[in-house]
Structure formats: structure tokens, C-alpha cells
Amino acid sequence: MYNFKIATDDKAELYRQVTEAADALTRGEPDAIANMANVAALLFESLPGLNWAGFYRNVGGELVLGPFQGRAACIRIPFGKGVCGAAAATREVQCVADVHAFPGHIACDSASASELVVPIVHDGALIGVLDLDSPAKARFDDADVIGCVELVRRIAARLASVEKAAIEG
Numbered sequence: 001m002y003n004f005k006i007a008t009d010d011k012a013e014l015y016r017q018v019t020e021a022a023d024a025l026t027r028g029e030p031d032a033i034a035n036m037a038n039v040a041a042l043l044f045e046s047l048p049g050l051n052w053a054g055f056y057r058n059v060g061g062e063l064v065l066g067p068f069q070g071r072a073a074c075i076r077i078p079f080g081k082g083v084c085g086a087a088a089a090t091r092e093v094q095c096v097a098d099v100h101a102f103p104g105h106i107a108c109d110s111a112s113a114s115e116l117v118v119p120i121v122h123d124g125a126l127i128g129v130l131d132l133d134s135p136a137k138a139r140f141d142d143a144d145v146i147g148c149v150e151l152v153r154r155i156a157a158r159l160a161s162v163e164k165a166a167i168e169g
């Protein structure tokens with residue numbers, strides 16, 4: 001049983017603890033889907049004010065829905081479309097204070113108001129994106145960006161293994 005007790009009002013400390021927990025959860029496990037599933041659950045439980053937390057995977061140049069927590073979501077997102085597609089196409093973090101003002105935003109859950117999407121890159125390849133949604137406008141700030149980028153950097157290799165194995169046949 002995993003029982004991480006993550007509770008602090010200090011955002012930097014919160015991300016430090018969440019990143020340690022994500023590292024511990026994925027250490028030694030080669031299956032990327034299993035790792036994404038546990039990290040999505042960890043983030044959804046640990047970060048306050050989210051209505052969706054999960055992954056889209058780069059499958060042949062298209063984003064395909066991966067493990068997540070929250071309401072059922074759109075399955076395929078072309079690179080360049082919406083917030084996730086923008087992150088995939090540019091490989092740059094997208095921190096959107098008001099998704100309804102974002103051109104091409106894909107409304108999977110009408111309750112979503114702000115969104116943070118972090119590209120996952122390993123060995124020069126885009127593995128997919130981490131997507132966090134909130135029903136509050138401007139839920140995500142620089143501390144969230146820094147925290148999520150560091151978390152993704154720490155575990156990127158463990159989110160890549162299934163895709164690599166599939167590509168290598």
C-alpha cells in the first residue's frame with residue numbers, strides 16, 4: 001500500500017514532496033503506462049484545486065489520451081491544436097490563466113478554467129505531455145510551472161519505456 005502524506009501550504013515544498021513521491025512510485029518500474037497512472041493519481045490527490053490530471057502520449061505524431069484522473073476526456077489531439085497540442089508542437093510549457101481565451105482550446109470538461117501543460121521529452125524525443133486542469137481561473141503560477149517541470153524532468157525516462165519498446169518492436 002502506498003500512503004503518501006503530502007500536506008503543506010508552501011508550494012515549493014509541496015512540489016518537492018510530490019516529486020519525491022513520484023520518484024519513489026516509479027523507481028524500478030519499466031512500464032510507462034503504469035507509471036503515468038500512478039503519477040496521475042498522485043498529482044490529482046496531492047495538488048489542490050484540480051478537476052483533471054493526466055497524460056497524453058505521443059503516438060505517431062498525434063497526442064493520444066493516457067492515464068488520468070478526472071472526467072472522461074477527448075481521446076486524440078493533433079499537434080498544434082488546443083493547449084496540449086500547442087505544448088506538443090512547441091515543446092514549451094503552456095500555462096493558461098483562462099482557457100476560454102486560448103485560441104483552439106479543446107473543452108473536455110466545461111468546468112475547466114485554467115490549465116498547465118508540460119511537454120515530456122526524453123533522449124530528444126517528445127514522449128507526450130502532462131496536463132493539469134482547474135475549475136479556478138489562474139490556478140497555476142510560476143511555482144507550479146517550476147514544480148511540474150522538475151517533476152517531469154526527474155521521471156521522464158520512466159514515462160518513455162513502453163513507447164520505446166513499441167517502436168523497437
Ligand code: SME
Nearest residue numbers: 073082083084105106108
Ligand atoms: N483542454 C485541453 C484538452 C485536454 S483536456 O483538458 C483533458 C486542450 O485544449 O488541449
